[in-house]
Amino acid sequence: xxxxxxxxxxxxxxxxxxxxxxxxxxxxxxxxxxxxxxxxxxxxxxxxxxxxxxxxxxxxxxxxxxxxxxxxxxxxxxxxxxxxxxxxxxxxxxxxxxxxxxxxxxxxxxxxxxxxxxxxxxxxxxxxxxxxxxxxxxxxxxxxxxxxxxxxxxxxxxxxxxxxxxxxxxxxxxxxxxxxxxxxxxxxxxxxxxxxxxxxxxxxxxxxxxxxxxxxxxxxxxxxxxxxxxxxxxxxxxxxxxxxxxxxxxxxxxxxxxxxxxxxxxxxxxxxxxxxxxxxxxxxxxxxxxxxxxxxxxxxxxxxxxxxxxxxxxxxxxxxxxxxxxxxxxxxxxxxxxxxxxxxxxxxxxxxxxxxxxxxxxxxxxxxxxxxxxxxxxxxxxxxxxxxxxxxxxxxxxxxxxxxxxxxxxxxxxxxxxxxxxxxxxxxxxx
Amino acid sequence: xxxxxxxxxxxxxxxxxxxxxxxxxxxxxxxxxxxxxxxxxxxxxxxxxxxxxxxxxxxxxxxxxxxxxxxxxxxxxxxxxxxxxxxxxxxxxxxxxxxxxxxxxxxxxxxxxxxxxxxxxxxxxxxxxxxxxxxxxxxxxxxxxxxxxxxxxxxxxxxxxxxxxxxxxxxxxxxxxxxxxxxxxxxxxxxxxxxxxxxxxxxxxxxxxxxxxxxxxxxxxxxxxxxxxxxxxxxxxxxxxxx
Ligand SMILES: Cc1cc2nc3c(=O)[nH]c(=O)nc-3n(C[C@H](O)[C@H](O)[C@H](O)COP(=O)(O)OP(=O)(O)OC[C@H]3O[C@@H](n4cnc5c(N)ncnc54)[C@H](O)[C@@H]3O)c2cc1C
Numbered sequence: 001x002x003x004x005x006x007x008x009x010x011x012x013x014x015x016x017x018x019x020x021x022x023x024x025x026x027x028x029x030x031x032x033x034x035x036x037x038x039x040x041x042x043x044x045x046x047x048x049x050x051x052x053x054x055x056x057x058x059x060x061x062x063x064x065x066x067x068x069x070x071x072x073x074x075x076x077x078x079x080x081x082x083x084x085x086x087x088x089x090x091x092x093x094x095x096x097x098x099x100x101x102x103x104x105x106x107x108x109x110x111x112x113x114x115x116x117x118x119x120x121x122x123x124x125x126x127x128x129x130x131x132x133x134x135x136x137x138x139x140x141x142x143x144x145x146x147x148x149x150x151x152x153x154x155x156x157x158x159x160x161x162x163x164x165x166x167x168x169x170x171x172x173x174x175x176x177x178x179x180x181x182x183x184x185x186x187x188x189x190x191x192x193x194x195x196x197x198x199x200x201x202x203x204x205x206x207x208x209x210x211x212x213x214x215x216x217x218x219x220x221x222x223x224x225x226x227x228x229x230x231x232x233x234x235x236x237x238x239x240x241x242x243x244x245x246x247x248x249x250x251x252x253x254x255x256x257x258x259x260x261x262x263x264x265x266x267x268x269x270x271x272x273x274x275x276x277x278x279x280x281x282x283x284x285x286x287x288x289x290x291x292x293x294x295x296x297x298x299x300x301x302x303x304x305x306x307x308x309x310x311x312x313x314x315x316x317x318x319x320x321x322x323x324x325x326x327x328x329x330x331x332x333x334x335x336x337x338x339x340x341x342x343x344x345x346x347x348x349x350x351x352x353x354x355x356x357x358x359x360x361x362x363x364x365x366x367x368x369x370x371x372x373x374x375x376x377x378x379x380x381x382x383x384x385x386x387x388x389x390x391x392x393x394x395x396x397x398x399x400x401x402x403x404x405x406x407x408x409x410x411x412x413x414x415x416x417x418x419x420x421x422x423x424x425x426x427x428x429x430x431x
Numbered sequence: 432x433x434x435x436x437x438x439x440x441x442x443x444x445x446x447x448x449x450x451x452x453x454x455x456x457x458x459x460x461x462x463x464x465x466x467x468x469x470x471x472x473x474x475x476x477x478x479x480x481x482x483x484x485x486x487x488x489x490x491x492x493x494x495x496x497x498x499x500x501x502x503x504x505x506x507x508x509x510x511x512x513x514x515x516x517x518x519x520x521x522x523x524x525x526x527x528x529x530x531x532x533x534x535x536x537x538x539x540x541x542x543x544x545x546x547x548x549x550x551x552x553x554x555x556x557x558x559x560x561x562x563x564x565x566x567x568x569x570x571x572x573x574x575x576x577x578x579x580x581x582x583x584x585x586x587x588x589x590x591x592x593x594x595x596x597x598x599x600x601x602x603x604x605x606x607x608x609x610x611x612x613x614x615x616x617x618x619x620x621x622x623x624x625x626x627x628x629x630x631x632x633x634x635x636x637x638x639x640x641x642x643x644x645x646x647x648x649x650x651x652x653x654x655x656x657x658x659x660x661x662x663x664x665x666x667x668x669x670x671x672x673x674x
Contacts, residue, residue: 066474
C-alpha cells in the first residue's frame, strides 16, 4: 500500500493535519494496511478525521455495494460508499437509507463513526439504529459486531476507535420513489418556530433559522416538511464548484442579513408545497462542491448542540447571543430530536438541536465558547462531528456512557493506534 | 438494449464511469486480469441498476483469447459499445534499466487494445451503431523526459483511434479519443502533479462526450490548452526542458 505525505483538513478547514495517507480500493489493499485511524469524506467539521503527524487510512475509494436482499431490504456495502449514491441508486427501486445526514457525500463508515441523524430523527432515530452488522478490522484481525453487543455500541458513534470499519449491513427503508413532496411554512418568531416543529407529524421535518433576526423577529425561519413520493421529473447531473477561497467579506454582516431576508421571504406568507428531487431535499448544499471555501482561507466552525425539551428557553437565550453578535452565517438549522441513539457516544437526546456556522475569527471563537458553556448549563450536549473548540472536561461530562466506551476501546485498540486529533484534544480515551 | 465491454475495468479511472453506465441501464461486460476485483465490481454494478454485469478474463498480452471474449459479447442483441482503459505505466527509470519492458507497455496500451478493437468493430459496423471510447493520454501529445515510452504507446493508440474513427464513422460507429491529464488514482498516487482531476469528474466528461458524440476529449479540459502550447514549443527549445 502506498502512503503519501498529505496536507488535509476537516470540513471547516480551521483544523488541519499533515501526515501519511493510504487510500485502499480493494481487499488486497486492506490486507496490506498498517493500523491507523480511518477517515471517510472528512465531512466532519473539526478534527474527528484528522491524525496529525501519524498515518491515516482514507476509506473513500473502498466503496462498492456488495449485496442486497429485496425481501428484507438488507444492503451490504463497503464502508467508503456514500450515502447519497446509495439513495440515488435505490430510491427509484423503492428503497432508501433509513437515515441520511445533510450531505450525501458522507460515507457509511463516517455515518457510523458519528452515529449521524437526519431530518427524520424524531421518528426514525439515528443511523446506527438501522445497522444490522458491522465488520471491523482490528489491527489486521477481522471482527463483526451486531446490535446488543458492547462492541457494537462502542462502534456506533465511536469515532473510529474500535477498529477500521470495512463493511456494514444496513437495514434500508421502503420508499415510493426518488421525489419529495416538500411543504414550507414561515415561522414568524421563536415561539411559532418551536410550535411548528412540535406539531409536525411529517416524516421529515427541519427548520431553517434566520440567526440574524432580532427583537420581535428573533427565531423566525422556514419549517420544511417532507414526504417521499414517486413521479417523473427532469434532473441535472453535475455540480458547481467554488474555484477559490472567497475573500472574507463574502459573508459579512450586511450580506448575510440581506441573504436571510430574501431566503425567508421567498416562501409566501401562507406557505407552499413543491416537488423536489430527493437529493435536493436531503442534500441541498451538495450541488455546490467545495462550498466550504466560501469562508475563505481561515475556514469556519460549526456550533451544534442539543438541549433537553425542557431547556428550550436556554436555546432561545443562545440564539439571542448569536443574533446580537452579528457573526452568524446563513446556514443555521433548528430541529426537534427524538430520543433515538445507537451507541455510548451518540450525540442525540430528546430535545432541540441548533446548528450554525461561524467564520473562524476571534470574536466567533469567544462566542462559541460562551454557547458551549450555556449548553452545559442547560444539561445539553455538543456534537463531535462539528466540534473543534470544546474543552475536554466539559464535553466529556456530556457523555455519561464515556467509561463504557473507553473500556471497549481499550480492548479493541490497546496500543492506542487509532487515536485521532479529536480524541487527543479532548482526552476522550485517557481521562 | 445497450451493451458495453470495458477493457481494463479494474482501473481506478474506470470505476465511476462504469457505475454511470450501470445507472443508465446498460449491460456490462467487465474485462480485466484481477478476477476477484472484477466480480466485486460486477456485483456493485448490478446493485446500481445494470440489468446484466458479467466478468471476463482479459490480458492484453494474450491475443489468443480475444476471439472467445468477442464471440460472447456479440451474442448480445442491440447496440454494442466498447471502452478501453487498459494500459500500463512503469517508471521511465525502470524502463531505462530494463529496456525489454517496452514490449509490455506497447502491448498493454496499444497493440493489445488495437487488435481487440480491430476484431470487434466489424460487428459494430454491421449493426450500424455504437461507440468506441479509447483512453489515450496527454503524454502521447509530445515525448517528454519523464514518460516517453508510455507516451509513445499512447500516441500510437491515439493515432490508431483517429484512423478507426475515420473508417467506422462511415458505418455509424462513433469513436472517441480521450486524453486524460493526471487523474487521482492509485497509478498516480504519491506523485505531485498539476491540474489533477478525479475519476468522478472524468466520468462526467466521458458521459457528456458520448452524448455529444465528441471526437477528441481532454479531461480535465484545461489540458487541451496546455498541450496546445506544449506542442507549439520548437524542438530546439523543447529538448532542453524537463516538463
Ligand atoms: C453540509 C453538511 C451537512 C451535515 N448534516 C448533518 C446532519 O444532518 N446530521 C448529522 O448527524 N451530521 C451531519 N453532518 C456531519 C456528517 O454527517 C458527519 O461528520 C459524517 O461523519 C461525515 O461522514 P464522512 O464519511 O465524511 O466521515 P469523516 O468525517 O471522514 O469521519 C467521521 C468519523 O468517522 C470515522 N470513520 C470514518 N470512516 C470510517 C471507517 N471506515 N472506519 C472507522 N471509522 C471511520 C472517522 O475516524 C471519524 O472519527 C453534516 C456535514 C456537512 C458537511
